[in-house]
Amino acid sequence: MSIVVNKGMLLYILLLIFLFAVSVFTKARLPKDLNFILFVIINLLLIVFVGLRGNIDPDYSNYLDVFKTSGGNYHASNGIEVGYYLLNHYLLLWKMPFQTVILIMAIFSIYFKVDFFYRFSPNYGLSIFVYFCSILFLFDFIAIRQAVTLSIFMVSLPYIYERRFWPYCILLLLASLIHITAILLIPFYFILNRKFNKKTLYAIILICAIINLLKFTVPLVEVLLKFIYIPGVSADKLNVYLQETDYAPISIKQLILCFLFVFLNFHKEEKSEMFNILINMFVFGVLIGTIFNELPQFAYRMKWYFFWTESILMVNLIDYIARNNLKLTYFLYTVVLLLYGYTMINFLSQQAHRDKTYFFPYKFFFQQ
Template structure:
């Protein structure tokens, strides 16, 4: 005779809590999608340009925009008669949902990662750099492939990300990082980048070696260097609050590694990518567009790494308060920098 026992009450309550947590998590993603997708044209500096572009340009030009952009434009034209809000909704749905999926898979403190994403990247990626936003989300999803040495899955994601923004191809060299060990070079990378920037070595190297680069890239670098000499592009403040705080985060992560305190699967890989990101920011600082684009793309890992590092502190509440304060500061600064009409 088979005897069945009632399911423990705590098991039911745990299942209900899990369901409510999942529901709230994905409901938050939906709200952010609607905010980004249904925003008034003109709220941010790029929405007007996109609206004009998709409603007036009909000839496909893969040098101007990536294949995924044209595919979404065609899809939007066919089904929604080129409506600008459905166009934004498609990009927002992709950018937000992919990042939320990555947060769910990678972060040990998902809600703190959501706060980090909302504060640092939501406006930047889902309201301004909408193509980069999708590509950066795909990059986050590729982290387990780097760790598990799954080249096929990784290269598919890299190619897919590049279909949304060509610059995503810079993620390919990251596959060759050792995800389980950190060498002393990552201690020196940011310092080296700072020295290159401080003594104008970056500008000199870029000027002298621009000829060996592919022409489409060499042309852009020569243009930016010319504008810099004419004073049209001023050098950026490499010691600004945000990047200086990430430098502190990097050395704290390296300290945790040296003290053998790293306990989460992907954190070693995140720390190494953060070191590369800071070097690239400092090295390309004479070319602000390159410096910010590259560093912001790699820097998306911070929405996972920063919350994870909270768990390495004994006084978690104090660090949590400091991190949330940092997020609030950066959020307010992002609104000002992106010229949101709020």
């Protein structure tokens, strides 16, 4: 696969450079007011970029079809969660344009993520840069319903270490009205705050690495279906997932990062409750992506509820390696720029190869 490089990529490159420049500035101890101004600018920039885009991604037309057909009463058989359906229904009823749906989803999706990075990352600028290059186009552009549920999940995480189950549960129940997979995150309240010993975590990584490198399919779902009844629409979706034959392994990069993050967890001197949760989440992302590899689509959707933590853990890893050596820090930042920048460009190029109307050039909705 050759990488597409042309003038249509200019806006993406400019955004990438801007966010990287922000990560360099936010590494310094900026005045609180300046930090807040950057926070607002990044939010506005990304919300406009995501929320005012036109038909340049694979799922835009599908969401437009949902909007056009949402004038009647809701039926579960249409396969769309009731919360998302009602959003479309009332906007259509109020004669609002379809782009309003995309913009509202972008506001909820982007703001809560940027706010989470702002509050919990040692360098929120670099975390946003990593997120932009690795995940934003997968979800905030394409899988917008799950992008919003992911943001709600991020908002709910402090309730885990605060031991407040009901606010956590209510948020995820609300999120499930947008994407049903959010309901599967509720049991993690009882797991993510635990402090696992290193042998347990390394054993999980080793077993998952062997399974993925040997491309062994785990028949967990097949076994569970013998004992668990799956109702209606969920059963139909499950049958579709079961028809897939492609193997979807956890990448070597993710396995290596998982090992490094766990190592960091037991060697980093200052650790917060949230840091422990984020480490556990990345490990569970590897575990879930592995044990549900019989359902590639399901495993893919579920693991990204946990793998976004790379955006924060990578910053912690760089800080640990550099040990306050600014030259080494900025060298490692440059490595991140090259690696993640290449990842982003390669992904967009693959999408453009599938369909010449995807991503290049970027178009606002009024340019259609």
